[in-house]
Amino acid sequence: MAGDNNFRINIKIDGRNYPLQIDRNDEEKYRLAAKIVNETVKKYRELFRDMESTDILAMAAFQMALSNAEAQQREGDNLFMEELRNLNDDISDFVKDRQIK
Numbered sequence: 001m002a003g004d005n006n007f008r009i010n011i012k013i014d015g016r017n018y019p020l021q022i023d024r025n026d027e028e029k030y031r032l033a034a035k036i037v038n039e040t041v042k043k044y045r046e047l048f049r050d051m052e053s054t055d056i057l058a059m060a061a062f063q064m065a066l067s068n069a070e071a072q073q074r075e076g077d078n079l080f081m082e083e084l085r086n087l088n089d090d091i092s093d094f095v096k097d098r099q100i101k
Helices: 024-047 053-100
Strands: 006-013 016-023
16 A cells, blocks of 8 residues: 555564554654563563562553653643643733733
8 A cells, every 4th residue: 555654563572572563653662662661571570580470561561650640740730830820921911901001
């Protein structure tokens, strides 16, 4: 199909291959995500040598979900602060306009 930007890649996570159909423009993002997962799994494997793979993967997933939640919260806090600044600017403009009249 001409112009089709999707293609198949294989992502390896914890030694297992996972074929994915992705947009070619997103390949770097997918490979980086797999690298982060594998680094996190490796870290947990070194810390908890006797733990089962399922538990290691669950802990890695939880850590990444927590990081994502923290990033979303920071983004929400930033949006809230921006809204407060905008509201403050609007109030300041209103007060200045009232003082001029």
